[in-house]
Amino acid sequence: MKKTNISIFIPHAGCPHLCSFCDQKSISGAQKAPSAKEVADLLEKQAESLYERNIEAEIAFFGGSFTAIPCDYMTELLETASRAVKQFPAYTGIRCSTRPDCIDEEITGILKRFGVTAVELGAQSMSDEVLKANERGHTSDDVRKASELIKSAGIELGLQMMTGLYKDTPERSLETCREFIKIKPRTVRIYPTVILENTRLGELYKSGEYESFSFEETVELCAKMLEMFEENHISVIRMGLHASREVEEKMLGGVYHPSFREIAESRMFYNRLIELLEPLGKGKYTVFTDKRNISKAVGQKRENLRRLYEKGYDIRIKERSGAYLDIGEI
Ligand code: SF4
Secondary structure (H helix, E strand, O other): OEEEEEEEEOOOOOOOOOOOOOOHHHHHOOOOOOOHHHHHHHHHHHHHHHHHOOEEEEEEEEOOOHHHOOHHHHHHHHHHHHHHHHHOOOEEEEEEEEOHHHOOHHHHHHHHHOOEEEEEEEEEOOOHHHHHHOOOOOOHHHHHHHHHHHHHOOOEEEEEEEEOOOOOOHHHHHHHHHHHHHHOOOEEEEEEOEEEOOOHHHHHHHHOOOOOOOHHHHHHHHHHHHHHHHHOOOEEEEEOOOOOHHHHHHEEEEOOOOOHHHHHHHHHHHHHHHHHHHHHOOEEEEEEEOHHHHHHHHOHHHHHHHHHHHOOEEEEEEEOOOOOOEEEEO
């Protein structure tokens, strides 16, 4: 059965900070926090359509710092979601995103009581220098402690990171990836920085003090991290911001592409092909791969095949069920 999230955005509500990159109103596209009644109506309406399309969904409170909103409001929303999970079979759980310094035992107790199944922490970086430069107001140690609390409460842990923040370097992003792997979250989201109007990063960018990573650098970096997470059985459930007209309108710089993940995945396949082909020497080869990998191996607009050809590898890709990248001579 297909799975999805019903996302409910709580824009900036309760957030004690203003991070350098954040303009939550643009990112969520929402202007005001929804009431419990509005959430209940939305969930009831969505349940019918999910049922008709045979789709299961988790109810996801995203956007701000869910566990930092006033406790009464948070429990009202959780009660509403928990009722919907009991009432409508289409809903399989509740997830939320929050800041690493807004988790303690009392909070995990509340989340558990209302049946929250997953918590995603906006860690953004495991470099304290990057966290400080971007006014996050928490440290990498807060990420480790909150992660432990979530996991020991029996709640699934997700971690979110950004690449190309102020004072970030590709090596620091890779270090964040390595630190995440040590923490062992179940899921990860990777967001290349998008520099928005009306943010601190926007000011730094306009003044010439800051420039994010280039598109090419970010694709290479994300391809590498995708591989590292995959090797450690950590699922990357999102890469890049969702396509949004508001973000496109307010974007000053940084990396944004509606198909960013596909581009990074293709690059990962290209890098693996090069690793496999180089020891064999230049020539003509057939690469067998499973149907689901074909477009990634070929690359967007056949870019991987073109680049390989320029390096002396004339490649044909053929489908073979269950194969990853099996090389044969033509
Ligand atoms: S913690 Fe999250 S919601 Fe708050 S300012 Fe930072 S990014 Fe925005």
